[in-house]
Amino acid sequence: MNLAKKLGLKKGTYLFSNCAKMPSKMKCRLLLMGPVRQKKDLLAAGIEHMIKVHKHKRSPKLYKEAAGMLERVTVA
Ligand SMILES: [Zn+2]
Numbered sequence: 420m421n422l423a424k425k426l427g428l429k430k431g432t433y434l435f436s437n438c439a440k441m442p443s444k445m446k447c448r449l450l451l452m453g454p455v456r457q458k459k460d461l462l463a464a465g466i467e468h469m470i471k472v473h474k475h476k477r478s479p480k481l482y483k484e485a486a487g488m489l490e491r492v493t494v495a
Pocket residue numbers: 438447448449468472473
């Protein structure tokens with residue numbers, strides 16, 4: 420199965436964050452993904468998730484942390 424096709428992804432470079440890769444007691448598996456040009460939208464969603472679910476405090480440091488969680492993947 421081609422996951423990109425299954426998800427209906429168009430060709431391009433995407434950013435994603437995968438909570439399953441982060442150490443967390445709650446075993447969160449949320450996956451957030453968006454095209455590079457919508458990095459701001461992705462970060463905004465990720466930060467809300469980190470605050471609401473992972474109980475982080477909103478701060479400039481959190482923005483850096485969220486940005487650091489993003490990984491790049493290209494759909495060819
Ligand atoms: Zn999470």
